[in-house]
Amino acid sequence: xxxxxxxxxxxxxxxxxxxxxxxxxxxxxxxxxxxxxxxxxxxxxxxxxxxxxxxxxxxxxxxxxxxxxxxxxxxxxxxxxxxxxxxxxxxxxxxxxxxxxxxxxxxxxxxxxxxxxxxxxxxxxxxxxxxxxxxxxxxxxxxxxxxxxxxxxxxxxxxxxxxxxxxxxxxxxxxxxxxxxxxxxxxxxxxxxxxxxxxxxxxxxxxxxxxxxxxxxxxxxxxxxxxxxxxxxxxxxxxxxxxxxxxxxxxxxxxxxxxxxxxxxxxxxxxxxxxxxxxxxxxxxxxxxxxxxxxxxxxxxxxxxxxxxxxxxxxxxxxxxxxxxxxxxxxxxxxxxxxxxxxxxxxxxxxxxxxxxxxxxxxxxxxxxxxxxxxxxxxxxxxxxxxxxxxxxxxxxxxxxxxxxxxxxxxxxxxxxxxxxxxxxxxxxxxxxxxxxxxxxxxxxxxxxxxxxxxxxxxxxxxxxxxxxxxxxxxxxxxxxxxxxxxxxxxxxxxxx
Ligand code: GLY
Ligand code: MN
Ligand code: MN
Numbered sequence: 339x340x341x342x343x344x345x346x347x348x349x350x351x352x353x354x355x356x357x358x359x360x361x362x363x364x365x366x367x368x369x370x371x372x373x374x375x376x377x378x379x380x381x382x383x384x385x386x387x388x389x390x391x392x393x394x395x396x397x398x399x400x401x402x403x404x405x406x407x408x409x410x411x412x413x414x415x416x417x418x419x420x421x422x423x424x425x426x427x428x429x430x431x432x433x434x435x436x437x438x439x440x441x442x443x444x445x446x447x448x449x450x451x452x453x454x455x456x457x458x459x460x461x462x463x464x465x466x467x468x469x470x471x472x473x474x475x476x477x478x479x480x481x482x483x484x485x486x487x488x489x490x491x492x493x494x495x496x497x498x499x500x501x502x503x504x505x506x507x508x509x510x511x512x513x514x515x516x517x518x519x520x521x522x523x524x525x526x527x528x529x530x531x532x533x534x535x536x537x538x539x540x541x542x543x544x545x546x547x548x549x550x551x552x553x554x555x556x557x558x559x560x561x562x563x564x565x566x567x568x569x570x571x572x573x574x575x576x577x578x579x580x581x582x583x584x585x586x587x588x589x590x591x592x593x594x595x596x597x598x599x600x601x602x603x604x605x606x607x608x609x610x611x612x613x614x615x616x617x618x619x620x621x622x623x624x625x626x627x628x629x630x631x632x633x634x635x636x637x638x639x640x641x642x643x644x645x646x647x648x649x650x651x652x653x654x655x656x657x658x659x660x661x662x663x664x665x666x667x668x669x670x671x672x673x674x675x676x677x678x679x680x681x682x683x684x685x686x687x688x689x690x691x692x693x694x695x696x697x698x699x700x701x702x703x704x705x706x707x708x709x710x711x712x713x714x715x716x717x718x719x720x721x722x723x724x725x726x727x728x729x730x731x732x733x734x735x736x737x738x739x740x741x742x743x744x745x746x747x748x749x750x751x752x753x754x755x756x757x758x759x760x761x762x763x764x765x766x767x768x769x770x771x772x773x774x775x776x777x778x779x780x781x782x783x784x785x786x787x788x789x790x791x792x793x794x795x796x797x798x799x800x801x802x803x804x805x806x807x808x809x810x811x812x813x814x815x816x817x818x819x820x821x822x823x824x825x826x827x828x829x830x831x832x833x834x835x
Contacts, residue, residue, distance in 0.1 A: 357538025579830025595781030648680030
């Protein structure tokens with residue numbers, strides 16, 4: 339599998355759209371947000387602060403980026419809404435030749451008008467301008483990276499106070515009569531409907547990520563380390579103008595294929611194993627999200643085929659349901675029905691709807707048996723964040739909804755040990771033991787990205803082989819440095835002049 343390519347494989351290269359968000363669209367987003375505010379007041383949108391250490395990467399706050407497209411630190415957008423009209427100002431780090439030696443050229447106050455269509459102000463004056471605007475009281479609407487009172491990730495535990503929290507605290511301290519309202523939610527609502535330009539960038543992200551998966555598939559061979567595959571993928575992202583990985587690349591072989599968030603990516607792979615690769619790029623700030631699971635030796639074993647076929651059938655059952663007006667619950671039900679039936683057929687569960695005793699000492703409980711192998715959700719919207727917002731999560735799919743479908747089956751070698759060893763589970767533990775042994779260490783996830791169209795959907799990651807035969811054919815292709823593709827170069831030259 340490791341030969342250099344003799345021909346340019348331009349035919350397999352997905353079209354690059356060269357999408358970009360025009361200045362007028364940022365302006366419409368700001369206007370829509372100003373209109374959506376509950377009333378008049380001052381809207382403050384905080385950009386991300388400069389990292390505390392100069393060797394750390396800067397990453398702009400997503401909502402600030404969405405409203406301005408401005409990618410320098412320590413900036414803020416202020417919109418004053420009064421009596422049906424509004425005035426916007428962008429506070430930016432001023433030109434400073436001595437500082438620019440360290441962190442690069444700044445747009446500066448004058449550049450804000452020319453490049454972003456916004457009245458520019460020196461970020462050093464933000465505090466005094468806000469003090470003046472709020473001196474008579476009123477409402478301050480705030481958008482920023484604020485800590486959560488009790489995060490979903492760590493129930494009951496507040497996240498640490500952020501730089502943005504501290505900035506607001508200081509304002510509250512100085513203006514005790516001003517009402518402060520967090521309106522991040524309003525921005526998220528706007529982000530929930532993607533524009534044509536955004537969909538173009540997401541398609542570009544999908545194309546860059548798809549190219550990386552193909553490169554990875556061609557390169558994989560027994561004896562390689564997982565990090566070599568990660569490196570090939572991330573090299574391909576950048577080579578094609580991607581900003582970099584949009585999440586920690588997951589390359590898990592053997593037992594690591596059954597670890598959902600494995601991203602140590604440091605194990606030598608063996609021919610008789612599968613490797614699950616969940617890797618995708620940001621492009622122009624927008625994320626794709628793709629997973630493929632392939633046999634390290636290039637050919638699926640019968641057991642690997644069994645699991646792979648169940649997961650693929652679940653995914654295609656869900657995707658067949660995609661059209662405007664359908665709720666994501668319908669997709670979920672369709673995938674689950676196929677997945678449960680498949681697991682029962684393989685002997686990994688007793689019956690599609692069978693349960694087991696998963697109670698604890700303090701509380702009785704029953705859990706579906708399929709959850710032993712499929713313990714995550716079916717998918718999520720993508721956008722600026724890899725886990726973004728869309729009608730997918732809360733309502734019916736709409737034309738332009740963009741999201742993943744990513745069922746999986748993960749057979750841990752110790753699955754039986756996950757089932758509490760109580761009398762009620764004895765028969766189940768005995769019945770599934772041999773199937774668990776047969777499929778041990780096979781973890782399969784298949785993840786594609788979809789855009790809802792007027793009549794159905796477009797699978798925008800379809801360039802990555804998915805059917806068993808197509809995966810095996812791709813893996814048999816020669817590998818080598820990917821040719822530089824003129825259309826791609828042209829596309830990212832427009833985006834990143
Ligand atoms: N790669 C993150 C996810 O699949 O949700
Ligand atoms: Mn995903
Ligand atoms: Mn993923």
